[in-house]
Amino acid sequence: MSYFARSDELPAWVGALPSGWKSDWLKWSVRLSTERPTAEEQAGQPYISNEDIASWTGKLLNDQPRPAEAYGRKFQVDDVLLNKLRPYLAKVYHAGFNGVSSGELLCLRPSDIVLPRFLFYVLVSKGFIDSIDAETFGSKMPRADWEIVGHQPLPLPSLEAQQRIAQFLDKKTAQIDGLIKKKRALRNRLAEKRQALITRAVTKGLNPDVPMRPSGSDWLGSIPEHWEVRRLKFVTSAPLSYGANAAAEFDEPSWPRFVRITDVDKLGRLRDETYCTLPPEVAKGYLLQPNDILLARSGATVGKSFIYKESWGIACYAGYLIRARISAKYDARFFYWFLNSKHYWEWVQSTFIQSTIQNISADRYANLLIPHPTDRIEQQRIVNFIESTCAKLDGHVEKVRCSVERLEEYRSALITAAVTGQLEVA
Structure with a gap:
């Protein structure tokens, strides 16, 4: 059982909620769905495993549904799936269709006091993920069960406020993700340029x-x-x-x-x-x-x-x-x-x-x-050229990497601030 189920203390990430907000254990606001699919449903519906979900963003990594690899659990539109295996990976998915999920995903069905999209952002917030990860069991394959997850606090503003927050985060995270995508594309181009430079130097030399x-x-x-x-x-x-x-x-x-x-x-x-x-x-x-x-x-x-x-x-x-x-x-x-x-x-x-x-x-x-x-001196000239040129490219790559890291940190902080009321969303 979670530490917070036996204590009046709330995790630090929740902080002091704004006036009018409530906080309750997650298990009172969502239901854990464990319904098994029929053989027909198992064979005919899209299947999602924890490996199909991108960390922190909740995006699916596979565009095309694939057949079930194991006997799973049913989920439906607006369920929120949370990975219980290695929860620090932050694999959370807001379902946009009916399907079957891996047993390593907890299927959470929101009640009428919490909006599915708001619930998704709470579950993918760094504070929530860190909180359940701190209570996992198993050293090599750490897991968080429903006792741990269900006894985490869920900040609850009004439904209207939840809607505003979810829409705000959809817009802002999409903008941030767009910037991250562009910077990663730049990093990939720099890596390709680096390899092309190396390839030409070690197979064609320096004299064109x-x-x-x-x-x-x-x-x-x-x-x-x-x-x-x-x-x-x-x-x-x-x-x-x-x-x-x-x-x-x-x-x-x-x-x-x-x-x-x-x-x-x-x-x-x-x-x-x-x-x-x-x-x-x-x-x-x-x-x-x-x-x-x-x-x-x-x-x-x-x-x-x-x-x-x-x-x-x-x-x-x-x-x-x-x-x-x-x-x-x-x-x-x-x-x-x-x-x-x-x-x-x-x-x-x-x-x-x-x-x-x-x-x-x-x-x-x-x-x-x-x-x-065959000449060692020519070999050294080529090596010196590669190392000096790559050092400059690697410097640019490092700047891009740091920029991506800052954007990811900002994205994470923005979500936590919004779902705990630290950031006022008009």
Whole structure:
């Protein structure tokens, strides 16, 4: 049972409600619907799972209804569906049609004292989500049951005020979402420009007038006449090798850092928040040297790469990674940047099509064809160009990211302020 069901205290997010507003437990103003569909309804009506709902916005991610994947529960127009699995994801949907939902969605049916759209905004407000998330049970798959959700307060202005607030939030959030969409589109264009720049530099070089020749590989196309194409295994000083099969259980700072691909952000940097280490006796044999390249071999991150820098301190690498140690006669950074090119990612995708499994072994990586200048100085010039240009683009991307983050924070604050009466809506 919720803490607030046993206390006169209200969550801080509700605050002091305006004069004329009421507050009651959610369970007195909405009904939990648990009606099961018939076999005919299950087969013929649209199905929604928690995965179909966008976090915080309540928008459906799938335009076309899909058949039910499991035996669910019926919902109808103006029900509000709330995800009880990992509630911090804030997946709430105001139903615009009749259908069947996953059992992980609580189906809430408003009474005549609360408007469905107002209820939606209360449930998707950050204060409400944080409040139920704080009372979830289960560490790996945290859930909030009806006892927790039903014993949360529901601010209740008049129906007329609810209507004004809902209409106001519909208009304002649509404007904010439009701005966010434009900024994300700009971020995507910058990312495409970044990859195009990298791809051209590592496959065509910096001189647009240099004579070209066929690379001998259709997916690589033409390359500068004086370049060569070699398999990855022929530019390394040691065979490609797998990392340590060990659990990430320690954070002892005097031990070698244990690098996993999930520790690497989009810019190839190690995240501080995922720091973990391995005992020296376990890490021995898997220690990284400066400019070692790590490649993800399976799962959602397969194909992702990372180049190790000495400034990150002593480190070793995990078993789902493959280490490529580039020979000293080459600039390893050039090969790392090739692993960020469009041509490389097309090779990764073609590998999946051939094997049908998202897995790339050390043997397959070893046979990856990589075009490159034979002159190390030219390799360094290309690397310096890529790094300086990408630094500028990454700065623009970071500004856009911060702008999106501020808009999302404003959106969240606006909803909470409106549904708790902190913001007067005319």
